[in-house]
Amino acid sequence: SEQTILSYNTLVYFVYNVVLAIYKYAPTSKEELGFEKGDHLKIINKDDPEWYMAESLITGQRGFIPFNFVAASNTMETESWFFAKVSRNDAIRMLHAPGNMQGSFLVRESETTPGSYTLSVRDLDQDEGDVVKHYRIRNMDDGGFYITAKISFSTIRELVKHHKRDASGLCTRLLSACQSRAPEKPWWQDEWEISRDTLKLERKLGAGQFGEVWMGIYNNERKVAIKNLKIGTMSVEEFLAEANMMKALQHPRLVRLFAVVTKEPIFIVTEFMENGSLVDFLKTTEGSNLTLSTLIDMSSQVAEGMAFIEHRNYIHRDLRAANILVSHQHICKIADFGLARLIKDNEYTAREGAKFPIKWTSPEAINFGTFSIKSDVWSFGILLTEIVTYGRLPYPGMSNPEVIQHLEQGYRMPRPDNCPEGLYNIMLMCWSEEPENRPTFEYLKSVTEDFFTATEQQYHDQPF
Secondary structure (H helix, E strand, C coil): CHHHHHHHHHHHHHHHCEEEECCCECCCCCCECCECCCCEEEEEEEEECCEEEEEECCCCCEEEEEHHHEEECCCHHHCCCECCCCCHHHHHHHHCCCCCCCCEEEEEECCCCCCCEEEEEEEEECCCEEEEEEEEEEECCCCCEECCCCCCECCHHHHHHHHHHCCCCCCCCCCEECCCCCCCCCCCCCCCECCHHHEEEEEEEEEECCEEEEEEEECCCEEEEEEEECCCCCCHHHHHHHHHHHHHCCCCCECCEEEEECCCCCEEEEECCCCCEHHHHCCCCCHHHCCHHHHHHHHHHHHHHHHHHHHCCCCCCCCCHHHEEECHHHCEEECCCCHHHHCCCHHHHCCCCCCCCHHHCCHHHHHHCCCCHHHHHHHHHHHHHHHHCCCCCCCCCCCHHHHHHHHHCCCCCCCCCCCCHHHHHHHHHHCCCCHHHCCCHHHHHHHHHCCCHHHCCCCCCCCC
16 A cells, blocks of 8 residues: 555665764764764764764754764674775785784775675784785675685675684684774864864974974864964965865875965864874884885875876875875875965075975976976885885985986986885886876876785685
């Protein structure tokens, strides 16, 4: 009957619009709705993709909830071991983070086979040491799943449950879901041009050529990074136009621009990255002990962010380790993209100026002021030398005029100590004299991502 159909449709709507809280959330304004981990909430609308209007099924109260603290009910998204769109390299990084051990694991979507899944497990191997091993979860024609052909399961949940009890041919029994910290809540989209009064400067992180960088607090509750620019560094109108473009460039490998204060001195408010700049981090005790594979992973993260900038037809203009920021788990993000174009200081804009970053700049940009994504590729090659030498200044012992003179004679930096031949060849490709002969960032992303995996098994043998 029509009434039955109506009831069924209402039930379907209800089921498909119920989410489970996978983290606790404490509201910071009266418009927001707080909840405990495990609470069920009904989604009313998703007009803002990052803040859903929801109703608590416990209290009946309504308010906005952050999209990344909840998951659709009765899906794998609610499982603590499920990390949907995590790459192989990200899985390795996450499982090696503090709090994880042998037997820590996660299930992720396959990068190469849409609709399939991969199990990544941390193991202590006699031959390979502390490693992460990957197992393809195979799909059966009847909808089941298996890793080993001897035993299959109707759901991935059942598969995980079984391998928690019994290794059944895996390198180890599954012990605990990969530990991960609660995400940052999203920024409210309408909080763009903000008042200086909403910011509190807490700790000075550094001073650059054009101002200072501070760790600060926004609205008494959120930790942010604040860059305050010296008065006259750039035109407020030009900055606002560029900042609006920068705001639209959102990617996991780019530092997120949150808000601006447009009355001089200009304040730029971004996400806070706890380990500071890459060039400084590489000189710390922790940074100077990073393995080569971690260093190359950091390089590939930068290449991934630059591939996104390339895809969006944007240019960085000042790519170097000082403008890469590092957070927990050695996550790297690109900062200050696009700002260099706006700077009025002749010391910075003229190649003779003391502040011009000659050592990172391509010959055509030095000689003719021609900046392009290909001049960024040149800079990436220099950045690779910074990374592999733990933050050493490029062209050691050379002054800026000497670097220009040497480049005009075709000089290229020699291979740094402990730098694999394959990585040095990538640097040389980036330093091709003709810009069009330099690789794309998409290529650099793939070649750095696969630098080690190309020589190892993609998946560990399926046990039979």
